[in-house]
Amino acid sequence: MARHLTHELRNLLDRGRDRQLRLAVTGLSRAGKTAFLTSLVNQLRHAGIDARLDLLKSAREERLLGAQRISQPDLGIPRFPYDEAIAALESTPPRWPEPTRGISELRLQLRYKTRRARGLLGDTATLTLDLIDYPGEWLLDLPLLEHDFLSWSESQLRRTGPERRQHAEAWRAALDRHRPDEEVDESRLAELAEHYAASLRSAREAGFSHLQPGRFLLPGDLQGAPVLQFFPLPGVGESDRQTLETLPADSLYQTLKKRFRFYQQHVVKPFYREHFRRFDRQIVLVDVLGALNAGPERFEDLSDALATLMRSFDYGKRSLMNRLFSPRIDRLAIAATKADHVTPDQHANLVALLESLLAEPIKDLRYADVPVRAFSLASIRATETREIESDGKRQPALRGHGLDGEPVLIYPGDVPDRLPENAFWQRQGFDFTAFRPAPCRSQALPHIRMDAALEWLMGDKLR
Amino acid sequence: MSDPRPGQRFSLDDAPAPGEPTTLQGARHYLPTQASDPYHQDEIPDSPAIDAAIAPPRKRRWGLMIVLGGALGLGTLEAAQTLYLSTLGGDWLAGAWSLIGLTAVGLGARALFGELWRLRKLRRHARLRRQLDEEWVDDAPATHTDPLTLAGELREQMGLPRDHPQWQSFLDAHQSHHTAQETRQLIAHYLLHPRDRAARRLVTRMSGETAVMVAVSPLTLVDMSLMAWRNIAMLDRIAALYGLQLGYASRLRLFREVLRNMAFAGASEMVSDAGMDLLSMNLAAKLSTRAGQGLGAGLLTARLGLRAMRTIRPIAFEGDEQPRLADLRREVWQQLRRLDDRAEPR
Numbered sequence: 023m024a025r026h027l028t029h030e031l032r033n034l035l036d037r038g039r040d041r042q043l044r045l046a047v048t049g050l051s052r053a054g055k056t057a058f059l060t061s062l063v064n065q066l067r068h069a070g071i072d073a074r075l076d077l078l079k080s081a082r083e084e085r086l087l088g089a090q091r092i093s094q095p096d097l098g099i100p101r102f103p104y105d106e107a108i109a110a111l112e113s114t115p116p117r118w119p120e121p122t123r124g125i126s127e128l129r130l131q132l133r134y135k136t137r138r139a140r141g142l143l144g145d146t147a148t149l150t151l152d153l154i155d156y157p158g159e160w161l162l163d164l165p166l167l168e169h170d171f172l173s174w175s176e177s178q179l180r181r182t183g184p185e186r187r188q189h190a191e192a193w194r195a196a197l198d199r200h201r202p203d204e205e206v207d208e209s210r211l212a213e214l215a216e217h218y219a220a221s222l223r224s225a226r227e228a229g230f231s232h233l234q235p236g237r238f239l240l241p242g243d244l245q246g247a248p249v250l251q252f253f254p255l256p257g258v259g260e261s262d263r264q265t266l267e268t269l270p271a272d273s274l275y276q277t278l279k280k281r282f283r284f285y286q287q288h289v290v291k292p293f294y295r296e297h298f299r300r301f302d303r304q305i306v307l308v309d310v311l312g313a314l315n316a317g318p319e320r321f322e323d324l325s326d327a328l329a330t331l332m333r334s335f336d337y338g339k340r341s342l343m344n345r346l347f348s349p350r351i352d353r354l355a356i357a358a359t360k361a362d363h364v365t366p367d368q369h370a371n372l373v374a375l376l377e378s379l380l381a382e383p384i385k386d387l388r389y390a391d392v393p394v395r396a397f398s399l400a401s402i403r404a405t406e407t408r409e410i411e412s413d414g415k416r417q418p419a420l421r422g423h424g425l426d427g428e429p430v431l432i433y434p435g436d437v438p439d440r441l442p443e444n445a446f447w448q449r450q451g452f453d454f455t456a457f458r459p460a461p462c463r464s465q466a467l468p469h470i471r472m473d474a475a476l477e478w479l480m481g482d483k484l485r
Numbered sequence: 486m487s488d489p490r491p492g493q494r495f496s497l498d499d500a501p502a503p504g505e506p507t508t509l510q511g512a513r514h515y516l517p518t519q520a521s522d523p524y525h526q527d528e529i530p531d532s533p534a535i536d537a538a539i540a541p542p543r544k545r546r547w548g549l550m551i552v553l554g555g556a557l558g559l560g561t562l563e564a565a566q567t568l569y570l571s572t573l574g575g576d577w578l579a580g581a582w583s584l585i586g587l588t589a590v591g592l593g594a595r596a597l598f599g600e601l602w603r604l605r606k607l608r609r610h611a612r613l614r615r616q617l618d619e620e621w622v623d624d625a626p627a628t629h630t631d632p633l634t635l636a637g638e639l640r641e642q643m644g645l646p647r648d649h650p651q652w653q654s655f656l657d658a659h660q661s662h663h664t665a666q667e668t669r670q671l672i673a674h675y676l677l678h679p680r681d682r683a684a685r686r687l688v689t690r691m692s693g694e695t696a697v698m699v700a701v702s703p704l705t706l707v708d709m710s711l712m713a714w715r716n717i718a719m720l721d722r723i724a725a726l727y728g729l730q731l732g733y734a735s736r737l738r739l740f741r742e743v744l745r746n747m748a749f750a751g752a753s754e755m756v757s758d759a760g761m762d763l764l765s766m767n768l769a770a771k772l773s774t775r776a777g778q779g780l781g782a783g784l785l786t787a788r789l790g791l792r793a794m795r796t797i798r799p800i801a802f803e804g805d806e807q808p809r810l811a812d813l814r815r816e817v818w819q820q821l822r823r824l825d826d827r828a829e830p831r
Contacts, residue, residue, distance in 0.1 A: 074657075076671055077663075077667055077671075366662035369662055370664070419495060432492060432493065433494075436490040442488065442489070452489075470660075471662070474667065
């Protein structure tokens with residue numbers, strides 16, 4: 023108890039002195055969160071030795087002394103599996119780190135020389151950086167909190183396009199035999215919920231991102247519990263609220279409503295309260311190229327998912343008071359990950375496309391006067407840029423290894439600076455190749471613009 | 486909007502991929518369905534007119550130039566002729582005189598060419614600076630020059646060899662995916678910061694010394710010539726730090742530029758600076774009139790030096806890297822105080 027208290031007190035003190043930073047690494051599944059965190063820890067560990075962090079001012083001026091992992095505040099949460107991720111990258115053949123299946127935490131302590139000596143305090147200072155990793159699927163549960171069952175049900179079915187609807191065909195057919203006021207027994211309900219979960223899974227396989235509830239895809243320790251046995255009801259809306267509310271307690275509608283509420287209160291809310299409320303900075307990672315590969319409907323779907331997602335965070339200016347008691351995100355980076363999968367001349371387009379993907383949230387952030395910057399980023403760089411002579415013209419190309427280990431030399435194609443029309447997709451479409459990581463031997467991981475992102479996210483704290 | 490180009494796979498030995506046969510060079514056919522925008526003509530910028538109005542009137546004295554040039558040309562011809570005739574006729578004295586005359590003309594021509602050459606270099610410097618300012622401000626579109634090419638031009642302008650360690654460390658840090666803005670940061674750090682530091686040290690030293698010299702010199706006339714001499718020397722050295730060799734004309738031009746910059750500096754900046762200057766001069770004058778004068782002269786030199794740094798530096802200073810007069814003021818003042826302390830025991 024006493025130890026816990028001193029820990030809390032130190033946290034409070036650190037926050038008061040602005041020596042602690044909680045960084046939200048936000049991204050849907052496969053956006054590259056784990057790779058980003060692994061690379062972040064790796065770069066900071068190697069800072070000043072062999073990491074190339076020239077765009078991070080404190081590192082460029084050789085003031086950044088390095089970082090150490092220290093014991094995290096919440097001992098009940100697993101530690102971020104940094105060593106495992108590095109081991110995967112260093113194995114032969116190198117592999118990408120395993121996707122995240124649960125929450126993990128990491129606390130880094132950065133040590134740096136201040137620009138001016140601080141009198142008695144000496145000229146070195148520390149900054150504590152708190153990071154958490156979690157499955158991207160669960161993140162989409164956060165927007166659930168602003169719905170009740172009826173409005174959620176409506177929002178889930180309003181949005182679906184033709185392709186998405188195909189995946190829900192089986193569930194729709196099974197559900198058609200039931201009416202909201204009917205009594206449905208437990209096993210049938212479980213069956214229907216399984217159908218719904220299967221529809222979500224197949225939609226994810228097909229590249230869709232806006233999939234709620236997230237625990238249906240990755241149940242964790244809730245596998246088979248009744249709390250995961252609910253689904254939206256098609257064909258009911260706000261206009262039916264009066265009649266639906268008067269239904270008996272064991273009707274289908276009321277049962278689903280009860281479970282939805284339970285899910286909200288006991289699954290999503292604790293997750294939000296414990297991990298997502300107190301952030302100072304945020305980076306939103308988006309796999310733009312993956313979405314381009316997947317086609318227009320999925321691209322819109324991703325844009326939609328990100329827009330609803332970003333409403334769940336608090337943005338605004340910081341002051342001492344709210345730094346201590348209700349931290350807000352006062353600076354934000356949005357990043358198109360896997361920038362190493364296109365040639366450098368396409369990075370500007372990639373960023374423009376990312377900005378158009380996040381157009382709605384950016385407007386809100388601008389209104390809240392929170393500075394945002396867009397980056398094209400590769401946490402772990404898998405390719406190297408070459409130039410080759412083709413048709414008498416010199417043109418850039420990428421050299422790397424495909425996922426199957428075959429060496430490839432490729433010009434992956436142009437990235438459009440905004441979303442092309444549907445007709446273009448039918449005619450040509452995109453096919454960006456996936457690469458496996460380049461072999462590395464215990465030196466700093468190669469990257470693209472990690473240093474610039476770090477400078478933007480925490481450069482002002484390393485003065 | 487034209488469609489993005491599709492991807493292309495190449496064989497691994499970098500062999501040129503067989504291209505599609507082109508039917509007609511230069512011509513392009515568009516489908517009628519292709520989206521098109523109305524033809525947009527850029528507005529003609531009106532700045533040249535304004536620039537011309539602001540710039541000092543330029544007049545070329547053609548008559549004077551013809552007379553001078555003609556006299557010089559004819560003189561050279563005559564000297565050459567005399568030399569030729571004297572070698573034939575044995576009039577050694579006339580020959581020697583004309584030889585001396587020819588040498589003088591040659592020396593003059595060399596100096597003239599040197600001046601012109603340096604002037605041209607200064608002009609090129611200004612042009613490069615303007616280009617860097619335009620293209621490296623923020624993440625410029627890809628249509629601009631490749632950042633690395635521009636950086637190479639800058640290196641040449643600064644007179645650094647290809648294997649200069651600072652340039653090498655810049656090359657190590659630079660990556661092909663860096664944008665113009667990022668390249669600018671790296672150039673500023675690896676090539677310019679060391680020079681900034683040296684220039685700042687120089688300005689501090691020179692202004693301190695000027696302050697002391699003016700404080701101790703007994704004559705106003707000596708004060709004035711001291712100031713002029715030292716300021717010009719400082720300008721020379723700052724220019725040399727950033728790789729610019731100054732001749733007589735280019736020095737004059739640069740000096741004029743710096744003075745004009747100083748004269749048209751933002752009013753607010755002037756007010757805050759001048760306010761503090763006056764205050765510290767008043768304080769200094771309380772100690773002694775000489776110290777007050779010295780401080781005034783020192784601060785003027787410092788301001789001139791900083792302004793010169795700003796004018797000469799190939800990439801404009803960004804936000805907080807700009808050296809400020811406030812930092813220098815204290816140092817100048819300390820130098821004077823030391824003088825004062827030493828003077829007091831007597």
